[in-house]
Amino acid sequence: MRRPLLGLVAALVVVGAIAAALAWLLNDPKPPAGASHAERLYYAYCVTCHGVDGRGSWRAALFLIRPGDLASAAHSRPDRYLFDIIKHGGAPLGRPGMPAFGYHLSDADIEALVAYLKTLDRRQPR
Ligand code: HEC
Known part of the structure; x- marks a missing residue:
């Protein structure tokens, strides 16, 4: 028994x-203590696919998603492009992998994220 x-x-x-x-x-x-509003947004909405350093997370790789390198994109692309691809997603721009965040984030939040992306390459990759 x-x-x-x-x-x-x-x-x-x-x-x-x-x-x-x-x-x-x-x-x-989790975002580091004392993180800015934009940084907390990035951790909440973007890290899953883009990784902490913006070079793509291993989870995205696991599902064969290739999110590219946000740090270099933030420097080589115009702000308008970055804003649009975050707000409307990649589909209208022929980059269908990137989801739209226009329903989750306000324009001010998206602008803050664009500014945050430009600081990415100054961070240490994990
Ligand atoms: C579900 C996964 C996923 C999430 C979540 C996600 N992205 Fe993306 N993102 C992608 C993929 C995949 C691409 C590449 C699209 C393509 O090339 O077709 C991309 C592309 C981009 C690009 C364009 C890069 C370039 O080289 O032109 C930017 C900017 C971007 N993402 C920012 C963000 C921001 C900011 C967030 C958070 C608000 C975010 N992404 C959340 C998957 C994601």
């Missing part, structure tokens, strides 16, 4: 450990 119960408890412990490991692995990186 006690053997099956032990088996069940062991199985629950194993499943719990796997769930905890996944939760830890898939948890988004």
